[in-house]
Amino acid sequence: MRARTRLTNLPLGAAPVVLTLVSSSLILLAAGANPFEAFANIIGGAFESWRKFADVLVALVPLMLCAAGMLITFAAALWNIGIEGQIIMGALFTTAAVRWFPLPSALILPITILAGMLGGALWGLLVGLMRTHGHVNEIFGGLGLNYIAIALTNYFIFGPWKSVDGATMSGTDPFPAAATMPLIAGTRASWPPLIIALLAIAGVYLVLNYTRWGLHLKAIGLNAQAAGRMGIRTTANILLAFAACGALAGLAGSFQTTAVYYRLIPSISSGYGYLSQLVVLLSLLRAEWVPLIVLFFSIISVGSPRLELRMQLDSSLGGILQGSIVLFFLLTRGLQQRLSQRRERKHG
Amino acid sequence: MFIELENIHKHFGRVHANAGISLTVPEGRIMGLLGENGAGKTTLAKILSGYQTHDAGTIYLDGKQASFRSPAEAIRAGIGMLHQDPLDVPALSVLENFELGGLQSGLRKSRASAARLQELCKRFGFSLDADAAVSSLTIGERQQLEIVRLLDQGVQVLILDEPTTGISSPQKVLLFRTLHRLASEGISIIFVSHKLDEVEQLCSSVTVLRRGQVAGSLESPFSPADLVLLMFGKALDITERPDVPLGDSLVELRDGTIRTYRLTMDHLTLELRAGEVVGLAGLEGSGQQLLMRACAGIQPLAGGTLAIAGQDMTRKNYREFARLGVRFVPAARLEEGLISGMSIREHYALIDPNQGNVIAWGNAQTQAAEKISEYNIVGSPDSLVQALSGGNQQRLLLAMLPEKLALLILEHPTRGLDIGSSRWIWEHLLERRLQGTAILFTSTDLDELVKYSDRVIVFSGGMMSAPTPASQVTSESLGYMIGGNLR
Numbered sequence: 001m002r003a004r005t006r007l008t009n010l011p012l013g014a015a016p017v018v019l020t021l022v023s024s025s026l027i028l029l030a031a032g033a034n035p036f037e038a039f040a041n042i043i044g045g046a047f048e049s050w051r052k053f054a055d056v057l058v059a060l061v062p063l064m065l066c067a068a069g070m071l072i073t074f075a076a077a078l079w080n081i082g083i084e085g086q087i088i089m090g091a092l093f094t095t096a097a098v099r100w101f102p103l104p105s106a107l108i109l110p111i112t113i114l115a116g117m118l119g120g121a122l123w124g125l126l127v128g129l130m131r132t133h134g135h136v137n138e139i140f141g142g143l144g145l146n147y148i149a150i151a152l153t154n155y156f157i158f159g160p161w162k163s164v165d166g167a168t169m170s171g172t173d174p175f176p177a178a179a180t181m182p183l184i185a186g187t188r189a190s191w192p193p194l195i196i197a198l199l200a201i202a203g204v205y206l207v208l209n210y211t212r213w214g215l216h217l218k219a220i221g222l223n224a225q226a227a228g229r230m231g232i233r234t235t236a237n238i239l240l241a242f243a244a245c246g247a248l249a250g251l252a253g254s255f256q257t258t259a260v261y262y263r264l265i266p267s268i269s270s271g272y273g274y275l276s277q278l279v280v281l282l283s284l285l286r287a288e289w290v291p292l293i294v295l296f297f298s299i300i301s302v303g304s305p306r307l308e309l310r311m312q313l314d315s316s317l318g319g320i321l322q323g324s325i326v327l328f329f330l331l332t333r334g335l336q337q338r339l340s341q342r343r344e345r346k347h348g
Numbered sequence: 349m350f351i352e353l354e355n356i357h358k359h360f361g362r363v364h365a366n367a368g369i370s371l372t373v374p375e376g377r378i379m380g381l382l383g384e385n386g387a388g389k390t391t392l393a394k395i396l397s398g399y400q401t402h403d404a405g406t407i408y409l410d411g412k413q414a415s416f417r418s419p420a421e422a423i424r425a426g427i428g429m430l431h432q433d434p435l436d437v438p439a440l441s442v443l444e445n446f447e448l449g450g451l452q453s454g455l456r457k458s459r460a461s462a463a464r465l466q467e468l469c470k471r472f473g474f475s476l477d478a479d480a481a482v483s484s485l486t487i488g489e490r491q492q493l494e495i496v497r498l499l500d501q502g503v504q505v506l507i508l509d510e511p512t513t514g515i516s517s518p519q520k521v522l523l524f525r526t527l528h529r530l531a532s533e534g535i536s537i538i539f540v541s542h543k544l545d546e547v548e549q550l551c552s553s554v555t556v557l558r559r560g561q562v563a564g565s566l567e568s569p570f571s572p573a574d575l576v577l578l579m580f581g582k583a584l585d586i587t588e589r590p591d592v593p594l595g596d597s598l599v600e601l602r603d604g605t606i607r608t609y610r611l612t613m614d615h616l617t618l619e620l621r622a623g624e625v626v627g628l629a630g631l632e633g634s635g636q637q638l639l640m641r642a643c644a645g646i647q648p649l650a651g652g653t654l655a656i657a658g659q660d661m662t663r664k665n666y667r668e669f670a671r672l673g674v675r676f677v678p679a680a681r682l683e684e685g686l687i688s689g690m691s692i693r694e695h696y697a698l699i700d701p702n703q704g705n706v707i708a709w710g711n712a713q714t715q716a717a718e719k720i721s722e723y724n725i726v727g728s729p730d731s732l733v734q735a736l737s738g739g740n741q742q743r744l745l746l747a748m749l750p751e752k753l754a755l756l757i758l759e760h761p762t763r764g765l766d767i768g769s770s771r772w773i774w775e776h777l778l779e780r781r782l783q784g785t786a787i788l789f790t791s792t793d794l795d796e797l798v799k800y801s802d803r804v805i806v807f808s809g810g811m812m813s814a815p816t817p818a819s820q821v822t823s824e825s826l827g828y829m830i831g832g833n834l835r
Binding site: 218 | 666667670676678683684685686687688690698699703704706707
């Protein structure tokens with residue numbers, strides 16, 4: 001019985017990867033391109049130089065931070081679609097801190113970090129409050145708040161914070177040098193965000209697996225009513241989960257302004273919030289798998305623009321790859337569960 | 349139809365649920381299938397009705413070999429089963445459910461179906477409203493719907509799995525009358541139960557299962573002692589209920605009002621002393637659940653005052669009640685009590701009184717292992733709670749209670765449990781009285797109420813009788829009061 005289970009699991013484990021490669025090859029063939037050349041270009045694009053690989057690290061930071069946050073809300077079975085808005089509010093609060101408060105140079109960066117976390121946490125808390133006290137499902141509340149966050153950024157960029165050269169889509173004026181994160185020499189990557197992102201995912205792993213709070217979130221996610229009867233504060237914990245996820249997302253938004261764009265731009269979140277949900281789904285909510293998946297996704301994101309340069313293909317193929325691997329993964333997993341249930345029914 | 353089973357085997361992993369069962373079901377009679385929880389009754393019933401396939405053995409219908417791959421095949425062969433939890437579609441109406449499975453041509457013929465439904469209901473004295481949503485029916489009514497649906501599809505053999513769990517006593521009387529009538533019309537009935545008195549009352553023959561095997565078969569009239577001996581392999585001694593001196597007044601509810609969208613109850617008064625057991629009788633939804641939930645701090649009072657151990661608790665929440673040593677053990681074990689998807693060890697980590705920030709997994713493991721052996725739970729610290737049997741889930745719920753409690757409130761503490769487990773649970777509960785714990789419980793089993801309570805209160809339509817000493821009531825007088833004659 002066991003040998004057979006392993007045999008049937010093996011091909012299914014590789015299935016999502018194979019299915020993704022096959023389906024995107026078909027798309028490439030339809031576009032008249034050689035699939036092998038395209039895949040080689042994506043990987044090659046990410047590793048062509050140290051400077052280019054450092055770009056992978058740049059993409060990795062917001063994805064890792066958001067995925068760390070999403071792990072917390074997913075643990076309590078909460079769908080924090082509002083994470084995009086939380087990234088944006090982190091960026092907005094950071095920019096406000098830089099522009100509104102004349103701070104001594106040494107304090108600016110720590111303050112931007114705190115401001116970003118505060119912005120994201122407050123926006124996350126709002127989603128939570130709408131759910132716990134207003135009976136608004138967090139998916140709808142989050143979506144609504146995402147649009148408000150986007151509109152707010154645009155208001156500031158085209159209004160009070162418009163560039164001295166006039167308002168443009170390219171955002172506000174650049175931050176002063178003291179409000180930008182130090183770089184790893186010879187690259188566009190900053191080291192403090194990278195270290196903080198790694199600490200964040202490690203911290204979330206520890207919290208979810210070894211702390212009482214992590215266990216309480218899991219209990220709330222599985223059965224909030226029974227958890228409440230056991231004396232767990234469900235409302236407070238749900239709010240705290242949203243605030244924690246928001247703080248991590250806000251941190252991601254803050255780093256996008258202080259370490260990537262050096263200013264506030266209209267679509268500052270770049271879809272990292274949505275992408276992080278795919279990461280967490282692919283990890284099956286296990287923090288230990290997140291770094292590897294984030295690295296993989298970042299390589300695809302950074303490598304795919306080379307398709308445009310070398311093969312005149314649109315770089316959106318990277319997004320197709322990321323999306324379809326998650327879909328095929330969830331699909332094979334669903335089928336696998338169905339198969340094993342059927343087997344159980346048959347053989348007991 | 350005449351059914352013969354020969355050497356039926358069924359394994360679930362390492363559990364040999366049916367280990368070579370052979371038996372015959374006579375035509376037009378009511379056969380009891382008796383056994384304690386986990387004896388293999390439900391498995392056998394599901395095999396016979398196509399919900400499960402057997403690993404080995406043969407089924408003969410009227411002498412011809414048969415096997416079913418699905419319930420639909422079994423129904424076509426004339427065998428239908430009523431499950432413990434009705435398998436109907438709650439969102440549909442009574443008529444729509446009645447028509448399910450009978451749509452041979454693919455077209456609905458609602459008028460004809462409605463006429464057949466009405467005729468069948470009239471024949472058995474059921475009052476089902478064809479347009480009502482199934483979700484609004486009681487379990488007993490859903491059972492009646494299943495019976496007429498299966499009969500309409502032409503079943504000749506009706507299997508009922510623990511059909512009296514969760515139905516009211518008038519519904520039970522009606523059910524038994526219906527079954528007698530069906531048998532007299534030539535339908536064979538298999539009545540799966542662990543309740544001795546019901547089997548005695550209803551069945552003309554009984555087959556007792558023990559650990560997946562046939563322990564023996566008897567013809568009516570049965571002696572309870574013989575049945576117990578077959579079920580458990582030994583005689584059970586009658587547990588005495590030792591009296592304990594009652595302590596001070598513990599719960600004082602004065603002129604309470606409870607208001608929900610279904611029921612308003614007012615002028616509620618209840619006094620409970622330390623060490624006292626009060627049983628609440630009544631049909632499901634007559635108000636006893638609301639009173640218990642109010643005493644646990646789950647259902648807020650719309651008026652009146654509630655004091656526990658001298659403290660005013662009128663507007664306090666469950667957590668504050670819990671701090672005073674009040675606990676509520678719900679009937680919906682997996683919905684309100686335990687967390688599906690978590691192991692026994694994780695449950696102990698959740699209730700660990702040492703509220704440090706880091707989980708002491710070692711402690712949780714030790715606690716879980718200790719309680720598992722103390723409470724005879726079949727499982728390990730790694731077992732997920734949803735994989736435990738109902739009886740073991742109930743034991744776990746009790747095992748998770750703190751050692752010292754002021755007030756223990758239980759909904760149907762022994763529902764679905766066999767005699768052995770029920771006795772064990774009551775021994776454990778009654779022991780708690782020695783430290784002054786008061787117990788408030790509901791049950792549909794009138795004998796249980798009479799046997800274990802100091803006083804009994806009867807509920808009917810939101811009205812509450814005066815508490816009566818259990819020594820002054822019998823299950824008959826209780827039944828009379830439940831019917832609405834509270835005085």
